[in-house]
Amino acid sequence: MQLFYSQQISEGKILLDETESRHAISVLRKQKGDVLQVIDGKGGCYDAKITEANKKRALLSIQNQTSYPKSDKQLHLVLAPTKNIDRIEWLLEKAIEIGLSSIHFIQCERSERKQVNLERLEKIALAACKQSLTWHFPEIHAMQNLSSFLSEQASGDRFIAVCEEAEFLLQKTSEIKNEVWVMIGPEGDFSPREYEEARKAGWKGISLGDKRLRTETAALLAVAEINFIWQA
Amino acid sequence: MQLFYSQQISEGKILLDETESRHAISVLRKQKGDVLQVIDGKGGCYDAKITEANKKRALLSIQNQTSYPKSDKQLHLVLAPTKNIDRIEWLLEKAIEIGLSSIHFIQCERSERKQVNLERLEKIALAACKQSLTWHFPEIHAMQNLSSFLSEQASGDRFIAVCEEAEFLLQKTSEIKNEVWVMIGPEGDFSPREYEEARKAGWKGISLGDKRLRTETAALLAVAEINFIWQA
Numbered sequence: 309m310q311l312f313y314s315q316q317i318s319e320g321k322i323l324l325d326e327t328e329s330r331h332a333i334s335v336l337r338k339q340k341g342d343v344l345q346v347i348d349g350k351g352g353c354y355d356a357k358i359t360e361a362n363k364k365r366a367l368l369s370i371q372n373q374t375s376y377p378k379s380d381k382q383l384h385l386v387l388a389p390t391k392n393i394d395r396i397e398w399l400l401e402k403a404i405e406i407g408l409s410s411i412h413f414i415q416c417e418r419s420e421r422k423q424v425n426l427e428r429l430e431k432i433a434l435a436a437c438k439q440s441l442t443w444h445f446p447e448i449h450a451m452q453n454l455s456s457f458l459s460e461q462a463s464g465d466r467f468i469a470v471c472e473e474a475e476f477l478l479q480k481t482s483e484i485k486n487e488v489w490v491m492i493g494p495e496g497d498f499s500p501r502e503y504e505e506a507r508k509a510g511w512k513g514i515s516l517g518d519k520r521l522r523t524e525t526a527a528l529l530a531v532a533e534i535n536f537i538w539q540a
Numbered sequence: 541m542q543l544f545y546s547q548q549i550s551e552g553k554i555l556l557d558e559t560e561s562r563h564a565i566s567v568l569r570k571q572k573g574d575v576l577q578v579i580d581g582k583g584g585c586y587d588a589k590i591t592e593a594n595k596k597r598a599l600l601s602i603q604n605q606t607s608y609p610k611s612d613k614q615l616h617l618v619l620a621p622t623k624n625i626d627r628i629e630w631l632l633e634k635a636i637e638i639g640l641s642s643i644h645f646i647q648c649e650r651s652e653r654k655q656v657n658l659e660r661l662e663k664i665a666l667a668a669c670k671q672s673l674t675w676h677f678p679e680i681h682a683m684q685n686l687s688s689f690l691s692e693q694a695s696g697d698r699f700i701a702v703c704e705e706a707e708f709l710l711q712k713t714s715e716i717k718n719e720v721w722v723m724i725g726p727e728g729d730f731s732p733r734e735y736e737e738a739r740k741a742g743w744k745g746i747s748l749g750d751k752r753l754r755t756e757t758a759a760l761l762a763v764a765e766i767n768f769i770w771q772a
Binding site: 398402405406407439440441442477480517518519520521522525528529532533536539540 | 638753754764765768771
């Protein structure tokens with residue numbers, strides 16, 4: 309199933325933007341009368357017939373609509389991005405395939421990367437959502453200082469992954485809330501001061517086992533395990 | 541902790557091969573008298589002092605030895621490699637970090653890739669083992685036809701991941717044996733004939749959930765979940 313994405317859906321009509329129009333009309337040679345599957349990233353999936361096969365602004369008429377309810381489970385990943393951005397892009401794709409509600413980037417004392425290209429990450433996320441049939445798109449948040457992030461309100465279970473001395477192993481946790489936050493530090497780990505600050509803000513230290521995991525592997529393992537606990 | 545690898549360890553001496561010698565002596569500027577940590581990939585970790593700082597054949601004298609026992613849990617991944625080999629290289633790195641005993645490549649009817657470069661995969665595996673403190677190296681097996689692979693003896697739980705109509709969800713499985721085999725098909729999935737053949741050979745169909753997962757994501761999710769079940 310080939311999916312298209314649009315944010316401009318109203319009154320029975322769908323307008324595809326330039327990127328999606330080009331893909332449908334120029335690349336895939338779709339024509340007037342062909343039916344496409346279009347998603348809105350908010351749970352809606354539409355069968356829609358092309359009424360104007362414009363290569364820059366294709367117009368479609370909705371024939372059928374399916375609404376996928378939002379899960380009551382919300383997993384938020386909070387991450388100090390790695391120096392090599394490929395690893396983050398890869399992680400984002402995989403985490404979306406497995407199940408993710410939002411990703412937040414933080415800057416820590418030992419962070420080697422000070423910024424992320426949100427536009428590029430949004431594109432990767434869109435492709436991953438289409439590929440994996442993820443009807444509700446995850447939110448991608450701009451980079452923020454750790455202290456500023458911690459000062460904001462957060463509900464649900466909040467876990468901070470640490471390399472040593474964790475309060476508990478995620479593997480031994482059978483009951484978690486429907487809203488879970490997981491924070492993963494930079495390649496050089498959180499500083500003791502940062503860890504203490506997070507603990508004071510209500511984050512619990514967790515270990516992901518006795519292997520030395522790369523940042524993005526730790527993040528993906530946490531995403532897989534939390535989804536697993538919810539489904540088990 | 542920086543680790544070096546050697547297969548030539550005997551009578552209290554360790555010889556580093558050209559790659560490892562160059563890295564230690566030329567790149568890291570280690571000198572006679574410096575102590576290195578050397579692993580043998582079979583559970584042994586040695587503290588060894590450099591006695592000959594040769595850039596092609598460094599010689600070390602063992603001062604201390606630690607032996608890590610092999611886990612009683614064995615996870616074998618059987619995989620039809622993707623057209624894009626980057627995805628397999630990435631998967632191998634991550635699966636080793638999380639926990640993997642062996643990987644077997646199979647060729648299926650719908651496989652787009654007919655071969656893998658074992659030498660390159662061995663290098664990636666070695667780097668991942670060093671990085672993640674994996675003391676027992678996983679076995680990497682050459683590509684084999686699916687039928688020929690299925691005709692070989694295999695013990696333990698054997699699961700074949702299918703896109704539809706699985707006998708059970710891996711997520712609902714709380715008890716698994718200490719030896720588990722997981723088979724993941726090519727991008728176009730197993731053919732019905734192949735699936736039937738595997739079923740007859742004693743493999744059970746499993747689903748990894750209702751998301752449409754890429755081959756390498758399905759494989760990594762299975763590795764994460766099986767390790768999780770064992771540890772829970």
